[in-house]
Amino acid sequence: xxxxxxxxxxxxxxxxxxxxxxxxxxxxxxxxxxxxxxxxxxxxxxxxxxxxxxxxxxxxxxxxxxxxxxxxxxxxxxxxxxxxxxxxxxxxxxxxxxxxxxxxxxxxxxxxxxxxxxxxxxxxxxxxxxxxxxxxxxxxxxxxxxxxxxxxxxxxxxxxxxxxxxxxx
Amino acid sequence: xxxxxxxxxxxxxxxxxxxxxxxxxxxxxxxxxxxxxxxxxxxxxxxxxxxxxxxxxxxxxxxxxxxxxxxxxxxxxxxxxxxxxxxxxxxxxxxxxxxxxxxxxxxxxxxxxxxxxxxxxxxxxxxxxxxxxxxxxxxxxxxxxxxxxxxxxxxxxxxxxxxxxxxxxxxxxxxxxxxxxxxxxxxxxxxxxxxxxxxxxxxxxxxxxxxxxxxxxxxxxxxxxxxxxxxxxxxxxxxxxxxxxxxxxxxxxxxxxxxxxxxxxxxxxxxxxxxxxxxxxxxxxxxxxxxxxxxxxxxxxxxxxxxxxxxxxxxxxxxxxxxxxxxxxxxxxxxxxxxxxxxxxxxxxxxxxxxxxxxxxxxxxxxxxxxxxxxxxxxxxxxxxxxxxxxxxxxxxxxx
Numbered sequence: 335x336x337x338x339x340x341x342x343x344x345x346x347x348x349x350x351x352x353x354x355x356x357x358x359x360x361x362x363x364x365x366x367x368x369x370x371x372x373x374x375x376x377x378x379x380x381x382x383x384x385x386x387x388x389x390x391x392x393x394x395x396x397x398x399x400x401x402x403x404x405x406x407x408x409x410x411x412x413x414x415x416x417x418x419x420x421x422x423x424x425x426x427x428x429x430x431x432x433x434x435x436x437x438x439x440x441x442x443x444x445x446x447x448x449x450x451x452x453x454x455x456x457x458x459x460x461x462x463x464x465x466x467x468x469x470x471x472x473x474x475x476x477x478x479x480x481x482x483x484x485x486x487x488x489x490x491x492x493x494x495x496x497x498x499x500x501x502x503x
Numbered sequence: 504x505x506x507x508x509x510x511x512x513x514x515x516x517x518x519x520x521x522x523x524x525x526x527x528x529x530x531x532x533x534x535x536x537x538x539x540x541x542x543x544x545x546x547x548x549x550x551x552x553x554x555x556x557x558x559x560x561x562x563x564x565x566x567x568x569x570x571x572x573x574x575x576x577x578x579x580x581x582x583x584x585x586x587x588x589x590x591x592x593x594x595x596x597x598x599x600x601x602x603x604x605x606x607x608x609x610x611x612x613x614x615x616x617x618x619x620x621x622x623x624x625x626x627x628x629x630x631x632x633x634x635x636x637x638x639x640x641x642x643x644x645x646x647x648x649x650x651x652x653x654x655x656x657x658x659x660x661x662x663x664x665x666x667x668x669x670x671x672x673x674x675x676x677x678x679x680x681x682x683x684x685x686x687x688x689x690x691x692x693x694x695x696x697x698x699x700x701x702x703x704x705x706x707x708x709x710x711x712x713x714x715x716x717x718x719x720x721x722x723x724x725x726x727x728x729x730x731x732x733x734x735x736x737x738x739x740x741x742x743x744x745x746x747x748x749x750x751x752x753x754x755x756x757x758x759x760x761x762x763x764x765x766x767x768x769x770x771x772x773x774x775x776x777x778x779x780x781x782x783x784x785x786x787x788x789x790x791x792x793x794x795x796x797x798x799x800x801x802x803x804x805x806x807x808x809x810x811x812x813x814x815x816x817x818x819x820x821x822x823x824x825x826x827x828x829x830x831x832x833x834x835x836x837x838x839x840x841x842x843x844x845x846x847x848x849x850x851x852x853x854x855x856x857x858x859x860x861x862x863x864x865x866x867x868x869x870x871x872x873x874x875x876x877x878x879x880x881x882x883x884x885x886x887x888x889x890x891x892x893x894x895x896x897x898x899x900x901x902x903x
Contacts, residue, residue, distance in 0.1 A: 363658060464637060
């Protein structure tokens with residue numbers, strides 16, 4: 335087993351364990367903090383795949399913005415930070431089936447995908463992956479359309495937030 | 504390769520040789536040498552931090568017309584060690600109802616978020632931790648961990664002042680992150696890379712000349728990120744006692760304090776690297792001799808640390824709504840306009856002589872800054888006239 339595999343197994347165990355903690359701890363702030371551990375573990379996976387840009391964006395966006403907003407929302411809406419009710423409701427078996435089906439479907443799809451069993455390509459020394467990513471995001475025969483559509487979606491969300499918060503005199 | 508033109512690699516190679524000589528496997532020796540490098544770098548940074556406590560106290564004393572620490576050792580230099588002994592022997596109090604694990608984790612994360620920044624600081628062309636190709640983004644990511652540590656401290660203390668302080672600080676950090684990201688993109692555009700080493704290499708003309716406004720925006724948002732005056736609403740002692748670290752005693756408080764000082768110095772160093780040529784100047788031959796280069800980086804870091812202190816001890820604290828309005832209504836739009844103008848000018852002036860390129864960039868920056876100030880003045884005048892019109896209707900009616 336190589337060092338990279340050991341690291342992968344460790345970070346995968348951290349991701350799964352903390353994700354389990356997110357849904358089982360009763361203290362909501364603790365759940366949010368465990369979620370941060372999960373997201374950080376995903377950033378570690380990106381870093382191991384040589385996707386340094388994605389790894390850092392994962393930290394900046396998910397930990398720096400989204401998780402902080404979660405914590406704010408929990409603090410501002412709940413008087414009691416502790417969840418006292420039962421942790422499962424009547425339809426838990428339905429959620430379990432849907433979860434299993436989703437996991438099974440994804441596993442089946444990935445198993446049939448030709449790229450799944452390939453080993454990762456070696457990045458030649460001196461290659462500028464950042465520049466390649468940047469060019470791919472704005473070049474017409476690569477990802478410019480999805481990129482722009484996502485931008486418009488975010489702009490719409492921004493305008494919506496401004497409209498909701500706007501104080502009509 | 505000698506000790507003088509490549510000191511860190513020279514020592515690392517020598518150490519690897521020693522470990523291999525003991526019969527250690529090659530891979531293990533490399534890992535061990537890397538670990539030693541990390542520990543040495545982090546320890547040096549923290550030793551510097553002890554010295555910064557003395558610098559801060561001495562400088563604030565000068566600004567306030569006092570002498571500062573001058574009893575323990577020459578010029579009071581031993582004072583920080585007396586402070587450390589005091590902090591260590593203080594009673595370690597954990598408040599009732601505090602969330603113990605989170606409470607104890609917060610100061611560690613706070614100092615860690617600063618120390619990890621030193622991994623990407625290039626002290627010289629050959630002395631650096633890693634040359635990440637996403638260095639500018641790494642700076643922001645470390646800031647996100649700092650934000651997290653503050654909200655953890657504020658919430659777990661079980662104290663309403665701590666929580667208010669944390670809310671204020673997080674509001675400031677989340678909003679001032681935007682102009683900071685944009686200000687970091689300006690050296691990225693000028694250098695064509697996000698790596699710190701590449702940015703320094705590209706500065707045949709210092710970027711502060713090509714983009715003085717970008718350097719200013721970076722400095723302002725860095726001060727807000729640090730939570731120092733005029734943006735020190737997180738600890739506003741006249742309102743919320745000490746903000747998010749109100750409940751911390753002894754060395755746990757010490758970690759927050761040390762983290763703040765080191766953060767200020769680190770941002771000073773980044774200002775030197777991003778806009779003031781890094782290891783090139785003020786001493787000559789910074790590029791050839793790594794030790795002189797490292798000295799240059801530290802000199803610039805200390806100078807900008809002094810500038811941040813100068814601002815802190817000169818200005819007053821501003822109100823929270825003013826602080827947020829200044830960011831969202833002034834700084835962020837100016838930063839975005841500057842980013843677009845810089846990108847446009849960079850393409851327009853590509854291939855021209857360096858002095859034309861420099862002049863064009865500089866004038867574009869001055870123009871953007873001047874227009875922004877004019878817009879702010881016109882807005883202030885409109886507000887003032889509207890207020891006067893409300894206050895004066897009776898007297899005006901009497902004149903007619």
